[in-house]
Amino acid sequence: MDLNSFKLVTGRTLIQGAGKERGKFSEDYLKEVSTCELDPEDMKLLSLVEGESIVVKTEFGEAKLIAKASTRAPHKGVIFIPYGPVASLLTSPHTDGSGMPSLKGIEAEILKG
Amino acid sequence: MIEVLIRGAVCTVCGCCCDDLNVEVTDGRVERVENACSLALSKFKHYSSERILKPLMRVGNGFKETSYKEAIQESARLLVNSNYPVLWGWCLTSCEAVELGLELAELVGGVIDNNSSVCHGPGLIGVQDIGISGCSLGEVKNRADLILYWGSNPVNAHPRHMARYTALAKGRFVASRRERKLIVVDVRRTETAKLADEFYQIEPNSDYELLTALRCAVNGEEIELSTVSGLPVERVEELADALISCRFGVLFYGLGLTMTYGKSRNLDAALSLVRDLNRKTKFLIMPMRGHFNVTGSNEVFTWVTGYPFGVDLSKGYPEYNPGITTISDVLRRGECDAALIVASDPIAHLPSTLAETLKKIPLITIDPHRTPTTEASQIVIPSAIIGLESTGTVYRMDGVPLECKRILDPPPGVKTDVEIMSDLLSRVKELLT
Ligand code: SF4
Numbered sequence: 001m002d003l004n005s006f007k008l009v010t011g012r013t014l015i016q017g018a019g020k021e022r023g024k025f026s027e028d029y030l031k032e033v034s035t036c037e038l039d040p041e042d043m044k045l046l047s048l049v050e051g052e053s054i055v056v057k058t059e060f061g062e063a064k065l066i067a068k069a070s071t072r073a074p075h076k077g078v079i080f081i082p083y084g085p086v087a088s089l090l091t092s093p094h095t096d097g098s099g100m101p102s103l104k105g106i107e108a109e110i111l112k113g
Numbered sequence: 114m115i116e117v118l119i120r121g122a123v124c125t126v127c128g129c130c131c132d133d134l135n136v137e138v139t140d141g142r143v144e145r146v147e148n149a150c151s152l153a154l155s156k157f158k159h160y161s162s163e164r165i166l167k168p169l170m171r172v173g174n175g176f177k178e179t180s181y182k183e184a185i186q187e188s189a190r191l192l193v194n195s196n197y198p199v200l201w202g203w204c205l206t207s208c209e210a211v212e213l214g215l216e217l218a219e220l221v222g223g224v225i226d227n228n229s230s231v232c233h234g235p236g237l238i239g240v241q242d243i244g245i246s247g248c249s250l251g252e253v254k255n256r257a258d259l260i261l262y263w264g265s266n267p268v269n270a271h272p273r274h275m276a277r278y279t280a281l282a283k284g285r286f287v288a289s290r291r292e293r294k295l296i297v298v299d300v301r302r303t304e305t306a307k308l309a310d311e312f313y314q315i316e317p318n319s320d321y322e323l324l325t326a327l328r329c330a331v332n333g334e335e336i337e338l339s340t341v342s343g344l345p346v347e348r349v350e351e352l353a354d355a356l357i358s359c360r361f362g363v364l365f366y367g368l369g370l371t372m373t374y375g376k377s378r379n380l381d382a383a384l385s386l387v388r389d390l391n392r393k394t395k396f397l398i399m400p401m402r403g404h405f406n407v408t409g410s411n412e413v414f415t416w417v418t419g420y421p422f423g424v425d426l427s428k429g430y431p432e433y434n435p436g437i438t439t440i441s442d443v444l445r446r447g448e449c450d451a452a453l454i455v456a457s458d459p460i461a462h463l464p465s466t467l468a469e470t471l472k473k474i475p476l477i478t479i480d481p482h483r484t485p486t487t488e489a490s491q492i493v494i495p496s497a498i499i500g501l502e503s504t505g506t507v508y509r510m511d512g513v514p515l516e517c518k519r520i521l522d523p524p525p526g527v528k529t530d531v532e533i534m535s536d537l538l539s540r541v542k543e544l545l546t
Contacts, residue, residue: 007317009300011368012270012403018155021126023163024461024484060466072301078317080301084461085485091464098238098376099230099423099439101464105318105373 006042006079008058008090008108016082033084036065038110039073046110053113056081056090058106063089064113079108116144123517124153125205125500127271128402128510129278136520143520150272157501163483165495166524176493181526184494185533188453188477189540191491195451195475197427198223201440202457204407206496206530207505207517211406211413213534214455220541222427223449227410228457229422230439233400235371237411237421238435239380246387248363248397250277250511255284259359261296263383264320264369265401268304274401279365280308287361296355298323299369313352316343318374324382327353331389362396368403377435402510405500409508444470451475455530456496458484479533496530497523505531 019029036056038048048054048067055064056079063086070080081087083103092102122134135147136157143157168184169176179187192198200218203211204227211227218225229237253260260279267274275281280295287293297309298320306312315323319342326341330353341349356362364387370379383398390396402408411421418424420433423440436442440459443449444467451474460468461484471489478490487493497503502523508514523529528536 007300009317011266014151014269014272017126017152017270021152021155022159023482024458025163026159060464070301072303072306075301075314078300085465088462088468089465093441093445093464093466095436095439095441095445096376097436099226099234099435099441100372100376101231101441101467102374103231103372103464104369 006077006108006110008056008106009078009080009104010083010087010091011080011104013082016084029084033082034065034086035068035082037068037070037072037080039076039078040069041074042076043067043069048112055111055113056108057111058090058092058108060092061089063087079110119518119520121518122520123500123507123515124149125405125498125507125517126152126156128405128408129271129274130405130507130509130515131273131277132515138520141521152272160481160498160501164481164524165483165487165493166527168495169493171491181494181528184492185536185540188492188494189537189544191451191475191477192217192221192453193541193544195221195223195449197449198451198453199440199443199449200225200453200455201459202228202455203410204228204404205456205499206406207499207503207507208406208409208413208514209505210455210530210534211410212417213531213538215414215417217453217534217538217541218424218426220538220545222429224423224425224427224438224440224443225414226423226438226440227407227414228404229407229411230435231441231463232368232403232407233371234422234435234439235377236366236380236400238377239384242377242381243384243388245384246391246397247399248511249513250509253363253397253399254278254282256286256361257284257363258287258292259294259296259355259362261298261356261362261364262305262401263298263364263366264373265365265367266299266303266305267365267401268308270367270403271401275305275308279363294355294359296352311352311355313344313348319343320370320373320379321375321382323349324379324386327356328382328386328389331357331386331393356390356396357393359394359396362390362394364396364398365401366398367401399511406507408510408512409506409514412508412512441467449474452477454478454480454486454490455534456480458486460485460489479530481527494533495527496533497527499530502527503529503531
């Protein structure tokens with residue numbers, strides 16, 4: 001399998017949303033925003049186990065995250081990271097003339113942590 | 114023991130702005146909240162954690178406490194002395210504070226922008242291109258028999274949206290879940306998709322393609338492809354049929370459309386699809402606005418400057434050019450030399466390559482809580498929490514204004530955003546005369 005062919009989607013989760021109200025430095029929040037959800041089939045192909053540390057890399061940066069099996073599968077080739085300071089290390093500053101940076105659908109690769 | 118029950122408080126978390134919270138306060142503490150979702154409960158439970166109680170001024174790698182007066186004077190001095198400041202945030206505060214922010218921007222020049230440039234701004238550009246068939250959430254609740262969520266996961270981001278206004282709401286003319294069809298288009302099988310009657314899972318970055326194909330199908334044109342956005346063409350035709358055959362449909366779109374490939378063009382296509390559908394049936398469209406007053410910030414920006422976000426006032430008159438006068442672009446070009454951030458945390462949420470620019474310039478932040486942005490600031494002015502410790506007007510995602518209630522007193526010495534902005538404005542005027 002080509003390990004360099006993922007699409008990164010960032011977004012809201014309930015735990016991230018409730019966690020930000022608890023505090024941007026709270027354990028719950030920081031733990032949630034440091035996880036990366038993968039399709040369980042992709043995890044098998046990459047020989048990754050739940051809770052394993054991975055590095056996600058995009059054109060714009062790289063970040064260390066904890067792999068988590070997605071409960072929203074199947075979504076082969078798509079990885080998900082909740083909004084927050086870790087996802088922001090990977091997102092694209094280019095706005096394509098719209099003012100909006102690209103926070104979803106970004107080319108990403110996964111390296112074992 | 115002093116007990117107070119506040120009925121009908123407005124929740125200041127997400128763009129649903131639920132105005133039916135009943136809050137029980139005992140001895141100045143929130144004891145119980147009725148009708149709150151888990152996001153709102155978390156806010157009521159933790160509003161005092163990681164709170165900033167005194168104005169702070171940077172000294173080396175740390176902060177020293179300072180007086181409110183000094184924090185205002187120094188902030189005013191930094192803004193007046195800058196050539197091209199950026200004033201940003203404005204969606205977790207009241208419309209009254211936004212109005213003062215715009216007056217300040219006129220005086221100090223530079224760019225004033227709000228969070229919508231990094232959430233629903235592309236939708237606003239789309240509306241300027243195409244126009245919008247909109248309505249209130251009350252209309253949706255009472256009449257809609259088809260609900261389509263596209264690139265939006267309200268179960269996680271707007272937890273009471275479905276129960277209060279859409280699929281699960283008891284409306285006047287459409288009274289139950291059985292009478293409403295729920296369709297979801299998304300790249301993953303989200304919690305919302307799991308509740309849907311029909312789920313269309315598409316490939317990332319392919320929304321424009323599907324919207325365009327749907328327009329073809331709705332307009333009776335043939336789609337000369339076997340798959341669109343990863344869906345067999347029969348599924349696309351089936352979706353178009355479902356959209357045409359409802360009596361009153363509503364498309365709610367989320368950041369899955371605005372933040373992804375195509376951006377404002379995706380919204381041009383979605384708004385055009387809805388326009389086309391109105392030739393066959395009644396169909397409306399609404400953005401799933403995230404923060405509780407991001408809609409209000411667009412409203413006030415538009416009344417005052419004519420534009421909803423990304424306004425450059427450096428020439429003494431408003432200029433609006435998304436992609437140039439928007440915070441991400443200003444930061445990418447490294448043009449601003451000071452920043453005022455009101456009720457927002459750009460350092461955590463903007464792509465880090467942009468946040469780096471903010472860390473290099475004098476940064477003034479007004480916020481109730483510690484955030485990565487306050488930590489990087491030169492001056493931090495603590496503020497009262499709107500909807501909890503101060504009143505103020507906010508706009509729900511459908512453009513309905515609501516008045517927030519004051520439930521508790523702010524911590525001693527902590528001012529409201531309106532008080533802070535008024536004091537900052539007065540000081541800037543003094544310096545400029
Ligand atoms: S749905 Fe949104 S506005 Fe309503 S209670 Fe939950 S967080 Fe508050």
